Amino acid sequence: MRDAIELEWAGIPTAAIIHKAVEGSAQAMAKLSGVPDFPFVLIDYPAIPTAIWSKDEIRDLAREVAPKVRARLTS
Numbered sequence: 001m002r003d004a005i006e007l008e009w010a011g012i013p014t015a016a017i018i019h020k021a022v023e024g025s026a027q028a029m030a031k032l033s034g035v036p037d038f039p040f041v042l043i044d045y046p047a048i049p050t051a052i053w054s055k056d057e058i059r060d061l062a063r064e065v066a067p068k069v070r071a072r073l074t075s
Contacts, residue, residue: 001029005038015072017065020044041068 004016018026018040030038047053047061 001026001038001040002033004040005030005033005035008038013073015069016040017069018042019047019049021049039072041065041072 001016001018004014007014016026016038020042023042026040027036030036030040043061043065047057053061
């Protein structure tokens with residue numbers, strides 16, 4: 001999350017992808033960084049937070065997340 005914030009500060013559009021399991025930590029980092037409303041793309045289960053996914057799970061997750069990332073990068 002902090003990397004995404006710093007990239008945005010440098011003028012580089014960023015889309016942080018955060019798992020629901022660490023959403024609170026991401027929100028805390030944004031708040032501590034002075035940007036409490038910093039937007040991020042949230043994923044949840046069945047995508048497990050350890051990122052050990054099958055090829056089918058990766059494909060399904062990419063289909064779900066790609067439009068959100070695109071929207072974030074072009075907003």
